Amino acid sequence: MGRLAKQHEETELVVVGAGLAGVCAAIAAARRGIRVTLIEKESSPGGMAAGLRHRFMCGLFTNSASAPRKYLNRGLTEEVCRQVSSRKAPVKMGKVWLLPYDPDRLMIVLHALLTRERNIQVSYGSKVISCSLQAGSIQSVQYSCFGKLCQFNAAVFIDAGVGILLDKCKAFIPLDPLKRQMSGFAVEMDGVPWDDDLSFRVPYVLYQAVQREALPLYARWTVVMPCAEKGRLYLKLSLPAMGGLPLAGQTAMAIVRILRQKISAFSSAKIVWQAPDVFSRDVDRLDGRYVFKDNDLLVGKKFSDAVVKGSWPMEFWDLKRGPQYRYLNGDHYELPLRSLRANKVFNLFSAGRSVSAEPGAQASLRVGGLCLATGEAAGNAAVDYLKNASVTE
Ligand SMILES: Cc1cc2nc3c(=O)[nH]c(=O)nc-3n(C[C@H](O)[C@H](O)[C@H](O)COP(=O)(O)OP(=O)(O)OC[C@H]3O[C@@H](n4cnc5c(N)ncnc54)[C@H](O)[C@@H]3O)c2cc1C
Missing domain, CATH: 3.50.50.60 (FAD/NAD(P)-binding domain)
Incomplete structure (x- = not known):
């Protein structure tokens, strides 16, 4: 170096x-x-x-x-x-x-x-x-x-x-301030066998949870994708622009709880990695x-x-x-x-x-x-x- x-x-x-x-x-x-x-x-x-x-x-x-x-x-x-x-x-x-x-x-x-x-x-x-x-x-x-x-x-x-x-x-x-984009955060989960259906089911389950106010609106924009390692999955979360790490952590936990309840593939899933910070999409x-x-x-x-x-x-x-x-x-x-x-x-x-x-x-x-x-x-x-x-x- x-x-x-x-x-x-x-x-x-x-x-x-x-x-x-x-x-x-x-x-x-x-x-x-x-x-x-x-x-x-x-x-x-x-x-x-x-x-x-x-x-x-x-x-x-x-x-x-x-x-x-x-x-x-x-x-x-x-x-x-x-x-x-x-x-x-x-x-x-x-x-x-x-x-x-x-x-x-x-x-x-x-x-x-x-x-x-x-x-x-x-x-x-x-x-x-x-x-x-x-x-x-x-x-x-x-x-x-x-x-x-x-x-x-x-x-x-x-x-x-x-x-x-x-x-x-x-x-x-x-x-x-009115034109600020959402910030981003990510977690990786282990113990979820990947199935292509998950890329539709996860957003649908999150959408329903937002509708019944079990999750905040921004949880709806979470993106899911498989990792290279078998059984591992990546979730990219979006948060209000000024949201910090505590909000990111709480939102990730709430999302994981809902996924465990609603999708059997997530029943024994756990978070094994999380981003070190919340990152801003825009800057001055x-x-x-x-x-x-x-x-x-x-x-x-x-x-x-x-x-x-x-x-x-x-x-x-x-x-x-x-x-x-x-x-x-x-x-x-x-x-x-x-x-x-x-x-x-x-x-x-x-x-x-x-x-x-x-x-x-x-x-x-x-x-x-x-x-x-x-x-x-x-x-x-x-x-x-x-x-x-x-x-x-
Ligand atoms: C949620 C989210 C998802 C994204 N997804 C994708 C994607 O899938 N694909 C894609 O191509 N792009 C994606 N992007 C965009 C992309 O990752 C970033 O915009 C890009 O990496 C920014 O690069 P940068 O070099 O401009 O800034 P940064 O990566 O922010 O680099 C700035 C560096 O400066 C350092 N720094 C900050 N302050 C100081 C200081 N005071 N003194 C010294 N060092 C300092 C920081 O530690 C950092 O290393 C995404 C962005 C976000 C927020």
């Missing part, structure tokens, strides 16, 4: 957050010869994709009728996905194509990729708490590490799906040089400074109505580089969930495959900025 950071150092690029976006941003920049420090508050990479143990990488392909042969975004997105998935071909669910992958492999692959890069220094267990801004540019970030306050000075900074730098520099578009977004519009996505708009291609629909998890999908008209949309660059802070870029976009567009750009791609694009943009090359002003 990357070398351990010292207490007070100089680097060229600081990337905050080692989720899918941050790892790709760091690797893209390091491979172009830049010294990168990746700061992560947890002890391993992967962010919420690792924390929630998703089974499918979304946002990698167009929504074509036949199986897509090419990744929309090649480069690091394809490199990571080919290593985490043993499947060469995607699978179709509804109108979209997804890549099944092994969640246990994700963290191993990200670790291995980071370790290979000599230009990357990873500082795990380090929580960024603030940054110093001078004459419109960030000078340094301050972070706490094992109770000590440390600092990194750098020339350019990437906030990778975290929001802390955007917040401290007041470079964000606040989330509209960058006040960027271009705010990517919902309509840009729907019409499949193209840009001269495009850096990422997307085809994933707006997938908006509404508290009352559940998941709402709106598909784009056309093959794909493009995201411009300007949506990764701060409007008023000169040396700040963003990637992953916090790129500059309207809420509906963010509900597409936030999926794993597109976080990988915006991460790589932000890493490249930061290098171009450092080299004073072709960054669009």
